[in-house]
Amino acid sequence: MDNNLTGTKTNNAYAQNHSVVDEDIDLRELFSIIWQGKWIVIIITALFAIASVVYAIKQPNIYRATTLLAPVSDQSGAGGLAKMAGQFGGLASLAGINLGAGGTDKTGLALEVLQSRRFIESFIVEHQLLVPLIAAKNWNAVNNELLLDDELYNAETKTWIREVKAPKTAEPSTWEAYKAFKKVLSVNTDKETGMITLAIEHHSPEIAKQWLLWLVSDINETMRDQDKLEAKSSIEYLAKKLQETQLADMKTVFYQLIEEQTKTIMLAEVAQEYVVKTIDPANAPDEKAHPKRALIVILITLLGLVLSIMCTLLHYFTKNKLL
Structure with a gap:
């Protein structure tokens, strides 16, 4: 009975270690895929960043x-x-x-x-x-x-x-x-x-x-x-x-x-x-209340980064599935 218990513990420990190893491999694989498509990520993110700057500048002050x-x-x-x-x-x-x-x-x-x-x-x-x-x-x-x-x-x-x-x-x-x-x-x-x-x-x-x-x-x-x-x-x-x-x-x-x-x-x-x-009494303000241009640029740029990473991963897994 002690042998069975010991064996069960050993199997559980092996399963946990194996799961951790799989997770490490999966994360490494994801980073590897992203790194392979780094130029796509950089280009798309840069385009979003440029577009965000243009958009933010065109917004009138409120x-x-x-x-x-x-x-x-x-x-x-x-x-x-x-x-x-x-x-x-x-x-x-x-x-x-x-x-x-x-x-x-x-x-x-x-x-x-x-x-x-x-x-x-x-x-x-x-x-x-x-x-x-x-x-x-x-x-x-x-x-x-x-x-x-x-x-x-x-x-x-x-x-x-x-x-x-x-x-x-x-x-x-x-x-x-x-x-x-x-x-x-x-x-x-x-x-x-x-x-x-x-x-x-x-x-x-x-x-x-x-x-x-x-x-x-x-x-x-x-x-x-x-x-x-x-x-x-x-x-x-x-x-x-x-x-x-x-x-x-x-x-x-x-x-x-x-x-x-x-x-x-x-x-x-x-x-x-x-x-x-x-x-x-009311007074004419010197500083604008809107828009928050820096925040607009940051949010749109982050959106571009997320979308570019998703496109890179989608392209990779779609290509491998077809192969």
Whole structure:
């Protein structure tokens, strides 16, 4: 029995050693095959390297402008309305008025509005961004001039000449403009500090900066106008209810509600940065954000190396199999 066990161990050890030897032989054979086809590997890798350099050089620079924003403290009377909701909510409900359960996150609402299709489409039309958004292909840093793609837009006649299939038209639709703008816009909120970072990427750093300035100004203006309109409508409604009721307690509620809504209008009129406040204003960046040309060259060259090795091995094994 001991002899059988000893024999089994010997066979296992032999099998393991034999496997290691086979692996060494296989690896040596692979390296030998690659070495035999080294010129193919070198030539293909060199071609990929040259092509990667040409491709990387032709890629236009993309600049990323950013601005840091902070939420503006709620001074519009939402806190007062929340307090009144707890104090007079039951009484007001008897008159068919809903004071609400609490305040709303105006900053969060503003960010959602800023990224909405309606706001972005209106923003593009108001500031005439369609051409620099869709037709831009590069930027001349010396002359600070935006270069347009002459296959898409004729700068002399100011007409769109791009060739597209129906239902698209030569001039990009508002939906196309919206999708293009969403690609260059990024909005990030720090969960710990509440700070908001807006960023725009574009061929021209000056254009990226200007768009950010307009975005901050327009979202504050949009939210201001919206709150003013709602407050004025509320005042009209409350004034009408005030005339209809004969209850002293209800009149007190209406007067206080009108006061809160009047505060909202007053603060909206005087506050320049109504919803978000600029902490670090947008500035035209000096350094590009994209492309990473060195990384492009390295990755494409490595791809060429891998493909050349695969071609060499495939050629060798195919040739031997046929023989």
